[in-house]
Amino acid sequence: MPPPKRRKIAVLGARSVGKSSLVRQFIEKQFIDSYYPTIERAYVKSINYRGNEEYILEIFDTAGQDEFSPLNAQYAIGIHGYVLAYSIASRNSFEMVQILRDKIIDYCGVTDIPCVIVGAKSDLESSRQVQISELEKVAEANNAAYIESSAKDDINVTRVFHLCVQEIERRLEGNQGVPPVNRCLIQ
Numbered sequence: 339m340p341p342p343k344r345r346k347i348a349v350l351g352a353r354s355v356g357k358s359s360l361v362r363q364f365i366e367k368q369f370i371d372s373y374y375p376t377i378e379r380a381y382v383k384s385i386n387y388r389g390n391e392e393y394i395l396e397i398f399d400t401a402g403q404d405e406f407s408p409l410n411a412q413y414a415i416g417i418h419g420y421v422l423a424y425s426i427a428s429r430n431s432f433e434m435v436q437i438l439r440d441k442i443i444d445y446c447g448v449t450d451i452p453c454v455i456v457g458a459k460s461d462l463e464s465s466r467q468v469q470i471s472e473l474e475k476v477a478e479a480n481n482a483a484y485i486e487s488s489a490k491d492d493i494n495v496t497r498v499f500h501l502c503v504q505e506i507e508r509r510l511e512g513n514q515g516v517p518p519v520n521r522c523l524i525q
């Protein structure tokens with residue numbers, strides 16, 4: 339088996355959209371109902387990707403952002419891929435996704451970044467403010483993968499991070515190997 343590959347992933351989004359809950363469900367397999375604003379926390383988890391490739395993921399859970407928050411250099415330099423999260427029950431948080439992506443692009447001086455856009459709290463269907471069709475549109479416009487997920491019900495949590503690795507590797511491999519049809523995972 340080849341040696342494991344290390345990839346750094348930053349999870350960004352507006353306040354209280356469920357970033358920490360998503361990361362903790364992925365790493366620790368637990369969901370906590372109470373809310374403690376995040377300052378910043380890093381986690382490490384090893385995953386098996388595509389059957390026989392080991393990846394060591396360093397995941398940076400970040401403080402919630404608004405349009406005026408400056409982008410921390412730590413989340414722009416040396417990061418391989420991004421999870422940009424919003425809550426399906428908050429249109430404002432959805433609008434932050436584009437703002438954040440533009441900030442990263444500007445900061446890094448690139449035209450494209452590996453990212454997966456995540457509609458978090460997908461269990462809150464009765465409070466939904468953002469339709470899947472809107473998510474699809476934004477993801478397509480930004481060359482990003484997308485998915486809806488619930489940390490509470492543990493739906494699509496692992497897939498979020500596998501999709502992020504897929505977006506990273508897709509670019510590193512020069513668009514070889516991963517057909518576009520696999521990039522969108524709504525269930």
Ligand SMILES: Nc1nc2c(ncn2[C@@H]2O[C@H](COP(=O)(O)OP(=O)(O)OP(=O)(O)O)[C@@H](O)[C@H]2O)c(=O)[nH]1
Nearest residue numbers: 353354355356357358359371373376402459489490
């Ligand atoms: N219904 C539901 N609630 C969730 C879900 N994920 C998180 N929450 C709740 O939403 C609140 C905020 O969750 P956090 O994970 O702390 O959100 P965050 O984005 O890390 O917040 P900041 O650190 O302030 O940016 C908490 O009360 C969570 O219990 C989910 O999938 N479904």
